[in-house]
Amino acid sequence: MHLYAEIAVSFFLVVSGIFGLVGSWGLIRLKSTLQRLHGPTKATTLGVGGALIASMLYFAFVKNSLSFHELLITIFLFLTAPVTANFIAKAFMLHHVREEELPETETEGGWGGYHDPVGAVRHEVSTKKPE
Amino acid sequence: MIAYALIFATGCFTLGLLMNLYRLASGPRAADRILALDTMVINLIALVVLYGIWIGSQTFFEASMLIAMVGFVSTVAYCRFVLRGNIIE
Numbered sequence: 238m239h240l241y242a243e244i245a246v247s248f249f250l251v252v253s254g255i256f257g258l259v260g261s262w263g264l265i266r267l268k269s270t271l272q273r274l275h276g277p278t279k280a281t282t283l284g285v286g287g288a289l290i291a292s293m294l295y296f297a298f299v300k301n302s303l304s305f306h307e308l309l310i311t312i313f314l315f316l317t318a319p320v321t322a323n324f325i326a327k328a329f330m331l332h333h334v335r336e337e338e339l340p341e342t343e344t345e346g347g348w349g350g351y352h353d354p355v356g357a358v359r360h361e362v363s364t365k366k367p368e
Numbered sequence: 369m370i371a372y373a374l375i376f377a378t379g380c381f382t383l384g385l386l387m388n389l390y391r392l393a394s395g396p397r398a399a400d401r402i403l404a405l406d407t408m409v410i411n412l413i414a415l416v417v418l419y420g421i422w423i424g425s426q427t428f429f430e431a432s433m434l435i436a437m438v439g440f441v442s443t444v445a446y447c448r449f450v451l452r453g454n455i456i457e
Binding site for chain 1: 373374376383384390396397399402406407410413414420426429436437444448
């Protein structure tokens with residue numbers, strides 16, 4: 238039992254290390270910014286998930302203290318990685334992709350980021366100091 | 369066996385951190401730098417978890433959870449600043 242647990246923990250550790258390395262390598266290897274978005278958001282998140290699963294298995298079977306904190310962190314990371322990727326892509330597109338290059342959205346509002354949503358009121362922020 | 373796997377995984381994530389640092393320094397656009405910072409936070413969480421396995425202590429999960437939350441909020445704040453010129457409207 239102990240040997241199988243060690244094999245499983247080591248397997249997950251090695252897999253997580255390889256995934257993390259591939260994600261970071263993709264960050265410097267790929268050519269354009271939107272391509273570079275793929276490496277970290279998918280591979281590195283999987284790598285951290287593997288490390289957390291290895292940690293959970295290690296404390297459950299080797300140290301005999303089961304805990305589910307790691308699952309919490311895994312779920313949080315898996316929920317937030319797409320959100321950050323979407324935000325970064327929008328921040329890039331707003332400055333470096335013109336709206337004419339994008340396909341039609343077939344809705345009223347157009348592409349988010351270029352226009353305010355339908356019916357939204359934009360409050361102008363004044364940078365002047367109050368008198 | 370776990371010790372060797374730990375050393376391997378730690379080496380991989382440390383190497384990844386160095387690659388992210390290169391992209392952070394040389395990224396041509398702001399989006400590259402935000403992405404590099406976000407990836408550095410994720411790699412750092414992995415390193416903290418691996419250190420917790422190494423010394424056999426469970427006290428590091430709260431720390432890694434906090435790092436994850438702060439990293440997410442800071443990435444979103446940076447992106448909002450680039451998008452709208454303003455963080456809280």
